[in-house]
Amino acid sequence: MSVRVRFAPAPTGDLHIGGAMVAVANHLLRLQQGGAFVLRIDDTDPSGHAERAAERIEATLGWLGITVDEGPDTGPYAPYRQSLRTAEHLAAAERLVDVGTARRGGDGAIVLPPVEHDIVIEDLSRGPIRIPAGELPRTVLVRSDGRPTFHLATAVDDAAMAITHVLRGEDHITNTAIQLVLCAALDCAPPRFAHLPIVVGEDGAKLSSSDGAIGVDALRAAGWLPAAVIDWLARSACPPITALPASTADELAVAFDPARLGHGTTRLDPALLESLGRDHLAQLPADELVRRVGEALAEQGSACAPAQLAALAPGLGDAATIPQAVTLVAGVIERAAPLPPTDADRTAAAALIALDTVDPDALGVGKRSVRRVLTSADHGIPLPFVLAALPRDEIIARAQAVLDLP
Secondary structure, eight states: OOEEEEEOOOSSSSOBHHHHHHHHHHHHHHHHHOEEEEEOBOOSSOTTOOTTHHHHHHHHHHHHTOOOSBOSSOSTTOOOBGGGOHHHHHHHHHHHHHTTSSEEOTTSOEEEOOOOSOEEEEETTTEEEEEOTTSSOOEEEEOTTSOBOHHHHHHHHHHHTTOOEEEEEGGGHHHHHHHHHHHHHHTOOOOEEEEEOEEBOTTSOBOOGGGTOOBHHHHHHTTOOHHHHHHHHHHHHOGGGGGSOSOOHHHHHHHOOGGGOOOSEEOOOHHHHHHHHHHHHHHSOHHHHHHHHHHHHHHTTOOOOHHHHHHHGGGOTTOSSHHHHHHHHHHHHSOOOOOOOOHHHHHHHHHHHHOOOSOGGGGOSOHHHHHHHHHSSSSSSOHHHHHHHSOHHHHHHHHHHHHTOO
16 A cells, blocks of 8 residues: 655744654654655745745754655645645635535635534544534635635645545644545545644643744754654654664554554653663664764864774763763763862772773772762763773873872
């Protein structure tokens, strides 16, 4: 089976994590079934549009590893910006007026009357969802100023672009019912629908770019690996995935099941992201981890020999992001002012000078004191990796600096 899924954000700002979860769900379905991922920009309402938001959204999807097969300006149905497809939308509205399905008001607006029968959405995850007659009010298709609305543009474009599946937030359930009505009126086959849980903040409110919700770009700037972010969002979209260990997108796609999506609301768990971040960082090939950490160190003006980084890399298990790994490495390679030494610290310093060994157990002193002497900290990369990474003359210099303190 080949699918055509679409992700249709409004260009109101950077991609927030709620929208990203929807994009990830569509991405996994496309990976699983084969087909195309369409990025279509829902810009029928010009209010609140952010400058170059569409380009930033596409770039963010690219960072996540979500390949855009069509859109917003390339592909067989281009343009994929709804504001540039007004002629198609208006033509569809006029056809509905001509057959009597829609009515033109005195102000020029075109309106679909209230639906007088039940509408049933065959939701892939929830089963049949019945919208009783009378609950769908009249739907404006074309505003009095001649601009098509979201409802009309969405139905027309999904049909024109041969979209087979629409996975979106459950706050769109009423919109889905209206789209089914419009598809019937336009005599076109509707996509299959599934509705995802709504991502909410700590206050329980739905996340929105226009309200300043955390964006994926903020996660990128904080140094999270895209694989960890994809994994995190996939687990919130489809609960069965939580049984998997940290997984690649291809592995997640095998387990993804649109029939078993989450329902209601979901709060993304920062602790889960931390755990997945550590796991995905640990899965990086050693040379790739060394390269990334080395580049990040260089950007902040520090230098570390590749051999040193290679010695420290296996000890970065506490790091969930590249910046966290950099902080751990910097705590070893950058000589800090010694801590006020305890008697145990002085004993450890003397042992480090006297014994030519990288085995902390052979020193016969407390490991905490050895760490304090070498890194001026009580915690960090496990001591065996620290001793393996530091040159002998550097170890002696740091130990002597402790012994020289009064």
